[in-house]
Amino acid sequence: MTRDLLAISAANQHKARAVIEDCGLYAAWESVGATVNLVGSLRTGLLLHRRDIDVHIYSQPFDIAQSFAAVAKMAEHPRLARVTYANLLQADDACLEWHVWFTDTHGESWRIDMIHLHPGSRYAGYFETVAERIERALTLETRLAILRLKDEIPPEAGVIGIEIYRAVIQGGVRDASGFSAWREAHPRAEIVDWMPDEPGSAEKREEVS
Template identity: 50%
Template sequence: MEKIRKLARENQRKAREIIAELDIEGAWKTIGAEPRLVGSLRMGLLTKHRDIDFHIYSEPVDLAESFRAVARLAAHPAVEKIECTNLLHTKEACVEWHARYRDASGERWQIDMIHIRKGSRYDGYFERMADRISAVLTEPQRDTILRLKYETPDDEHIMGVEYYRAVIQDGVDTYARFAEWRKRNPVTGIVHWMP
């Protein structure tokens, strides 16, 4: 277990270095938006899947301004690719940005930045979810989540909330039980759960 904890600590340290190196928060603040860290890094549950998640809020969400903020990140030589999905005219009321970053050791990182209209349906929801999970999470549950994430095959895509719900709500403690739990609890979209 110590090997997994060490990997988690190291990847979380690297993630924070990447945030600072790219000045992700500063890029969004230049357009008057408010960036907030969400996801596994916020909760200290980032393990081997190298991803960094931000939700960014402004009112309105101006697409041209959103592009201007991301252009600052795209100028960095370690940023290899950026994709955009415009969901401003959906109930999500956002623009999804997905950047791929290659660190000095050659490892690829996914940086997801969701630019959300302030006051819309998901304003603050995932921050509250992360803070609630952090508040109730025990150390044995943390270790279980880190271990399950570590044991997940690299080509398997599993949402973080699936691990958290399975372990915290239903006491899942092995990867085999987690696989069975997922069959009984299929994800069909955004998961609205918090402990």
């Protein structure tokens, strides 16, 4: 089972990267001078069953018209089936939020979340740091535990990835029953902004104390 989950994860990550290439995501945004950073489970290598791709986008100067132009270029692809947009520049996120649904060559639908962040957003660069910290914190054991939980927890449970990552990496959770108990003790509101400590930070805290 362990080997199967690793293989499924690797295969779906390969498919996801093929989708990124096929839909012209990088080319479209780079054509308007923007930079695209991969974040989320594809960046950390923890993508399993869900066909979701997350990217954060930056441009200088920030231009709404250029954001629309990039997505319009992507929409020229005949297999890009749907686009949604939200202007959240006045919210804490300070971003333009794009979601597109793209059908790959196997007929599977992928959702691509493209968050075009204003340079002044509190989240500018934040989730890149989260992904980097998670990557550094992962071991083979914790990677497998995360994939097992993703495989066992049904979608209707409404669990988000960061809950699983914190439960496994920080909380030592290794199975679904342990996760249920851990989740009861850790409301989502207090963990959505969690990230692993920087390597060595625990030792530094001990020295200070």
